[in-house]
Amino acid sequence: MTLNYQDIEKAVNSEEDAGGFAKLMQDFRQLGVQKYDYLVQEGLYRYFDADSHVDLKMNGVPKQVNAVGDATKIKSAVKQAQAGQFDFEKFCELAGEAGVLKWTSDLVSKEVTYYDSNDVALLIEPIPGL
Numbered sequence: 001m002t003l004n005y006q007d008i009e010k011a012v013n014s015e016e017d018a019g020g021f022a023k024l025m026q027d028f029r030q031l032g033v034q035k036y037d038y039l040v041q042e043g044l045y046r047y048f049d050a051d052s053h054v055d056l057k058m059n060g061v062p063k064q065v066n067a068v069g070d071a072t073k074i075k076s077a078v079k080q081a082q083a084g085q086f087d088f089e090k091f092c093e094l095a096g097e098a099g100v101l102k103w104t105s106d107l108v109s110k111e112v113t114y115y116d117s118n119d120v121a122l123l124i125e126p127i128p129g130l
Contacts, residue, residue: 035047
């Protein structure tokens with residue numbers, strides 16, 4: 001099964017807000033997505049299946065990333081985002097300020113991991129609904 005750009009984009013566009021995240025993760029699994037990265041500096045999503053990956057821009061906006069990671073800042077940003085306090089672009093800005101170079105949503109291990117520029121995990125959160 002090869003990842004289909006249009007199917008992934010359609011699933012993402014059907015998500016109305018952060019409350020739809022669990023359904024989106026289930027949709028991704030049905031499409032063969034095993035994990036995806038969001039690259040903060042590039043404003044780019046990278047979706048992986050067992051054999052390949054596809055890059056999608058979608059709603060991504062490139063953001064500056066601080067050189068030093070701050071676990072406290074990313075924990076605060078995630079908590080606020082889960083509470084619906086701001087949009088995705090603001091979350092990406094806060095992630096960059098916390099030194100998050102990328103985050104990986106692993107649909108197999110059912111975790112989201114936020115990494116700094118040294119590939120150190122600053123925060124690991126469970127993916128709800130999987």
